[in-house]
Amino acid sequence: MTSPSVVPVTLAEIARLAGVGRAAVSNWRRRHSTFPTRIGGTDVSPYFSLADVEKWLRDNRKLGKVASREWLWPRFDALGDRDKSGRAIALAGRLLAGGEDSGIGLDGVGSDAVRAAVELGRREDRSGVFTFLLQRWLDRYVRQIAITPEPLADLMADLALWVCELAADDADKGIVTVLDPACGTGHLLASAATAVPAALNRPAALVGCDIDPVLFALCEVRLTLLPRSGSMSPKPVITPGDSLRSDPLIGAQADLVLCNPPSNERDWGYEHLAADIRWVHGTPPRTEPELAWVQHCLARLRPGGGAVLLLPPAVAARKAGRRLRGSLLRTGALRAVVALPPGTAAPHSLSLHVWVLRRPAVGETPTGPGELLLVDAAARFPRSEAREDGPEWSELRAFVRSVVGVTDDGAAEGAKNGRGGDADAATWAATVPIIDLLDDEVDLTPGRHITASPGDAGARVTDSWSEVGALLEGLQAEKACLTALDFTSGTADQPNTTVGELLRAGALTLRSGRHQSEAVVSEPPHDRIPLLSLSDLLLDGSPSGWAHPDDAVVVEAGDVVVVGIAREFSAWVHEGPPIAVGPQIHALRADPHVLDRWFLAGSLKAPANARHAGTHASSSSRIDVRRLQVRRLTLAEQQRYSEAFRHLAAFERLADRLGTVARKLGQDLGDELAAGRLAYGE
Template sequence: MTSARAVPVTLAEIARIAGVGRAAVSNWRRRHSSFPAPVGGTEASPQFALADVETWLRAQNKIKETGGREWLWPQFEALRGRDETGLAIAAAGHRMSRGAAGSGRPVPFNLSADAEKLVRKAVELGRREGAADTYAFLLRRWLDVNVRQISATPEPLAALMAGIAVRARGTAVTGRPTTVLDPACGAGHLLAAAAMSEGLGPATLSGCEKDSTLAALAAARLEVASTASGGPGHGDVRQGDSLRADPFASARADIVLCNPPFNERDWGYEELATDPRWTYGLPPRTEPELAWVQHIAARLAPGGTAVVLLPPAVASRKAGRRIRGGLLRNGLLRAVIALPAGCAQPHSVSLQLWVLRAPDVTGTAGSYPGTGNLLLIDAAGPERETLRDSGVDWPALTAYITDALDNGAKGAGGAVAVPAIELLDDQVDLTPARHVPRAPGQDAPGLRDSWIRFGELADGVRDIGRKLAGLTLVSDETGKQRTTTVGELIRAGALTLRTGQQPTVQPAPASDLFPGTGVPVLTVPDVLYDGRPGGWLPAEAADAPSAVLAEPGDVVVVGVSRGFSAWVHQGPPMLLGPQLHALRAAPERLDPWFLAGCLRAPSNGRQAGTHASSTSRVDVRKLQVLQMPLGEQQRHSEAFRHLADFESLLNRLDILGKEIVHDLSDGLVAGRLTGR
């Protein structure tokens, strides 16, 4: 058995074990010479032996018990890799629930002796603290550790999808349990959400998953949930590839929920070319998501409903227009819902929910809100967009989508019921934003507010423009200045350069980790998208030796030609991803605003680029900086600040101006506005 002494724990894990903040543990290290010495890790992120930590905490009377979940998890994590840890957790859940909801087939866990002992500990802990809570804790920690390899459906999104399906199904089937299927179930998030959905009633839950470890975890999850609720066995999770060899090929489900794998190239295009499931056309090799949609359609019982999470390109890519047209002509596709960015991985993308409804026994398809219509809901529109740094407001989003589904265009703004015939053109573009009229904003108060903001921005542009217009143009000879390079300034000790690295774990969206408990992470895609950090990492990630933290006053430089820029960072400390650089100036020699102003000149980026293309990298060390005394730098710095403010105001004015043009055009065409 791996001894507790051999189990490494970080400062953050010690804090969780002791029930204190991480700062308290760091303080213990400084104040107490008896604090255990590190046994591994790095100077910035040390690791300690669990047994040594336990002994010290007991001696200092800083902990009362050592049998809880936080003590147990590091021992699970110390097992041999992802699969053994996952299977040990699944075995613990299976035994805690006594196999209540499984299919009845034996589960071949084949665990090592170390894992078996930990499973027994977990089962004992489950008896004391509750099986459901213990299993949920272990599963959540395992998923957090493996977040880069496993894309799990966030619980609020899973609840939303299950709620949509249950409401859409209504009372279409009576007298027998509802059948629910997830053909790519992962760790069982969607099936668990369905089991907890209000109004579902008695149900049988079935899932299929290629990954054997995930399949075991999903099966155990349903077993634990069944035991906790006191219900009868109702789950059946099987390992398999639903597209190539579906273990539920003969099943027909009342509800299908699915978050299929995205952009999967090896999905079986060649061997499945003549598959009878392709009712609406052979999915192109590059459209695996449409293969999943048709597979799901083939598994629906009459009157059954499916909710599928898909990337937005599926609604518009040219290669899939024939299949999209077939889904519309047959009345199967009933609604497309655009979600705000940040709802699920990939967090920078506005994903979509497709709602499908199979014809009932009379041949009539249910619909939102009328037969022959496709309901398009833009929950990612400007009026409803949730800022990524404040998290997704799930209750508000759920209420909005529910209202739009129930009432269509008569409910919340941003929804429209479009006759299918109007969408069957040569594009069959089902992107909601292309068809949904702008929500209120065309009304007089909204327009008045927009014009007020426009005037304020225009005044700001004029004020700063006058200051910039006062800059004097000098002759070529007089204005010629000596320059140096960033590389030379680094060698002279006036600058330090640090280059961002790929985080060792996948950043979480703000909706999964509250700002203030973590560190924001900025990547090049974030810069190209909207310039704001797109994810967060736990605070201890800043201690990693490879972490590059931009502090207030540092100059951040984007090292790719397409997004080349430089600015003075003024917010809280921020982790930088690859091709982002942090320059820290010696304050007695360089003004950071002057430095950023020199670096961001477009000609500077072009000259320092490695290739003449928008995808080339910029060699930061080759960027040019004017040579000036500090006093002159500070005078230039004021002009550079004005220039940065001028650019920001122009960008905001451009965005607002386009919104006003959009609102005025729609208002005039709809007859809500008229000339004087």
């Protein structure tokens, strides 16, 4: 049994600490009898003592030039608990910021971890060490903690500055107060700390609140360690508490409010808050907690202040919230709705909406401008473009800033003059009169009110027709190759072998993808590679996650990928850059002197093979990859079949792409015909 004071590390972690690949560590373990003995785990997934590993690496001069921060994380991760490790990181940050030990009870491992972090931070960069630990912690518990990606937080800060109107000589001597009532680890407030001084040349007072005590503690330390924009910058004020049920910041008034509130929470306090004074636009229904957050943010604004919230798309259209949405429109509180492309933030499969609100300034007409700005960035940057490595944030941010009229120096001409001059604005954005939205549904989904201009549709149709022609030519070429297949001279009685037999003979290696709960992240750090999961294959086949290559099963160019589930069973030769694969996805690497990889992939992919190797229990049943069959042929014979399998794979790819383009072309033509912009038979 492992001692509580021992920090365990895996082979992948040792590789990262030594700055080498995992294969090198396995080689050291095999070749050197002095390599540390495992202290836990199994022979396949062993654990070693961090102290023993560090000593062995030093003694054998294999420590490498890895940043010393890398040695900190295993100590915190060894605490084995989200809250405990988070509190330890917060304590380390508080001590680095010059604070005192708050008395958090930590065992020997936790105390050693905090001590090591503080010592390193004082030698190097205090803020950098804390930021490193915080990011590793967020990566480790990415499925449990919802964050606002930094580029999205910057965009939300831009929109808040666009919509607000700050008095030049307010009572706070030029200080701009920024509030986040559900601050989490402080991503939005950190962005505002940079955006406000840059745009207004005024310091920002950061105020936040969060119900989770660990997130509150981390946010407080993070903002304290931020560089001050000037001597007048006040210290951040972060308070623990439930902003909806019992707001600890009651009475607070902010110039800007930024919020990514928890969504789909049914137990948000509906029974206890029925007569709350914040519900100026009506009591939010039990099923509309997001509209409770919207009104809370408006209640915390000063006159002329602006609020920006990140909300699920259903909030714009749910029947239960139509009365409140109508009131927000009639009073001019809601100024813009921006539909973001999928993948911008969790949940990554949804096109989240950004709502931009404003409280009328003193003496301003409470009905607002009488129109709502709708921006369909989801259509401007479709999912197919966003999924490869996340949305192109620089283009997305530039597009939204141009639509609302924010210039590079932070000026917000669009606040008074409407949309900016971006060429895409006429296609993907519209200012819709409020009266046109106040119907039985009050649906504020941008895509339902924005119609592409005739000129833009014509260009898209022209491009689609050109691509359809090119795809048809490609299909004709592949058809010519495949028609050479002879259905009369084949030999059906050739013996078969199985993947299992090929593995035992050494002609193949098999690696099966696994869960990456520690490695999946929402943003692509420099040391991560794309992660392909089964859900990605069910959706559109593009990787949606990221994984560290040392912790994952990596598919290289030339490997054969097999999906081991009946409803998505397939096999193909991977031809792109390295990717990691998740559960039920397998990687086969063939000995090129024995097996042709295209012949192998084509043989494995045969539907009869899936019927032979499947369990037949349901469409979600698993395929036993080792039972998949391959004909016994010489390498020369395999290569003849390989050419046919190549053409067949190309034929299928072209046919799939043609189906996608043809459907989109049909939709565009249908829209144009229905609108009367196309004539036929004249």
